[in-house]
Amino acid sequence: MEKEYSDLIGEAFIDPIRSVLIVDDDYPTFYEILLEKSERESQFPSKDWDRSAVERAKVRKVIEEFRRPEAPYLLDIHDGTSPSEATDERQVRQLHQTDLLILDYQLEKRREGDGTKALHIARRALANKHFNLILVHTQEDLTRVFNNFMISLTVPRFSNDQVEISESLQKFLNDHEDALVEQVGDSQYVAALPRANRKEKDVRAAIQKGAAPWGDVQVLFKEKGLDKTEWLPAVKHALQIFEENNKGRFSKDELSVNHWGEGDVKFIRAARGFVAFKSKDDGEELLPAVHRALEAWNPRPPRLMLTKLRAEMNERGIEAQDDALGEPDVGAIWYHRVLKAEMQNLDAIINGTVRNHADQLLDRLLPNVSAFAKKIRAADSQRDPIEAVKAHFNVDLSKHEVLTNAKMGHNAFVGSKPGRTLHLELGHILKVHENYWLCLTPACDMVPKRDRGHPSDRMKGMKRFTALMLVPQSPKVAIPNANRGGQIFANVTETPGHAERRSFSAAKELGASPAWMVMYVSNDGYLPDEVVPHVEISYVSKPKSVRTKKLQMKHAQATVCGMLRYEYALEIQSRFITSQSRIGLDFVSADDGDAGFDAVEA
Structure with a gap:
């Protein structure tokens, strides 16, 4: 049943x-x-x-x-x-x-x-x-x-709000502030609190209609002849006084x-x-x-699934943990590496092993969670999918703009992850000036203080990496091409607390070669302990003057603003490698030209 x-x-x-x-x-x-x-x-x-x-x-x-x-x-x-x-x-x-x-x-x-x-x-x-x-x-x-x-x-939610007190509102407050403050108590404060489905305009409408608990407040405003445009500022003023008078309760x-x-x-x-x-x-x-x-x-289906996963972890975590740990010699090699590692590399070794064990742990727990997710689907199987989604998420996918934004959010979620790692890695997105670049150097070559061979351009304290220039795309262009390959969707954070859903292409058009260049990141690629890390990068550039025949090294600050999930970074990397090894490397295309930022077009 x-x-x-x-x-x-x-x-x-x-x-x-x-x-x-x-x-x-x-x-x-x-x-x-x-x-x-x-x-x-x-x-x-x-x-x-x-x-x-x-x-x-x-x-x-x-x-x-x-x-x-x-x-x-x-x-x-x-x-x-x-x-x-x-x-x-x-x-x-x-x-x-x-x-x-x-x-x-x-x-x-x-x-x-x-x-x-x-x-x-x-x-x-x-x-x-x-x-x-x-x-x-x-x-x-x-x-x-x-x-x-x-x-x-x-x-307190209202203390820092700037309330415009007009001359007429000031006159009202001079005569009736005490009466207003008396009418704005606990119920009114809670009714005015901002939330996802209650905006300031909704509070204004409720006050003007006299909806509970604003009936007495509306009566006061009407009796004293206060203009309706002043009602919300008057209430905000009273809410600030409420916070001051009750500051010990918060x-x-x-x-x-x-x-x-x-x-x-x-x-x-x-x-x-x-x-x-x-x-x-x-x-x-x-x-x-x-x-x-x-x-x-009414918790949403994804929350139910994660709550079920947490319950499974509590119920069966020890049993599943034994299988996830592997044989003793596996742990022996890991711990040997931990003991020998330099402090700079310690986090990378520990985090990598924890991720591997976590993947195996999840593999043991997922069958029950998956079965639970199917029960969720069955519970809504008789409903229209659009209506079921609207009931759970308050999102109307029948509206084109809403659907487009939701698809952008979904693609950015599955294609990217928070970019906080110890050092620059494959899949990191960097913003340099106005351009976005994707680190495509294999993960093993991005480990600080480790270099394969003896590259002649190896400099102490600098990590060399291949950067592919991303081509920004609008959602209406990116979403129809989402499954054609070479498309990038990511949550990009350039300032703390402000993530944006962005879409890019690996090349100017489908089938075209990507633009790329070699960059160098300072501090051996280690990222600073910042919410949105900033690093110094260097790159070789053509001279500004035609008289100068020597290449120049330029320096710039880069914002590490996002990171692709590993499998999505590998897909872009494979396309880049293919562009480097295609037959016809000496052909010249009609649109061959400056790719921007002195990048090389393969």
């Missing part, structure tokens, strides 16, 4: 759960259960769980969910109390060891409605490197709790909260975790609430 997409979300995120930690000041720890009743009441006078059968039943129902014979969970309980702040910090650091954290909102009974401690725990849990599933389990109003979590897990660290649901099913998705919310009074079990929140998030 084919599974629904919802079932597959559960298989990827819920089924791998093995350990559960409940943090609740009303729950009994194993320590206090072992105490005599009188001693327990003396040490823990504020706890209600043992005061009546009803209270015991509430706690027992939650614990039984994770202690059934068919439930494979390791359960622990922490009551949220600590003898000291240092102890509390150690306990928070240990939370990354649990797969599901069930977190009570009010962890200090004497401070009614105060979630400070729970918010602190959630921030710390989402700051560690382990992906955390968190369920906030509370008797408080869920909307208020959700808003508190959103603010606590977010850094996170000091960027936790990358990038998606959330504020409807009936509330959730928060951060870079390293997922937070769901559930009322203690609804009588529902806890895991279904987590599952329902994950459904509301």
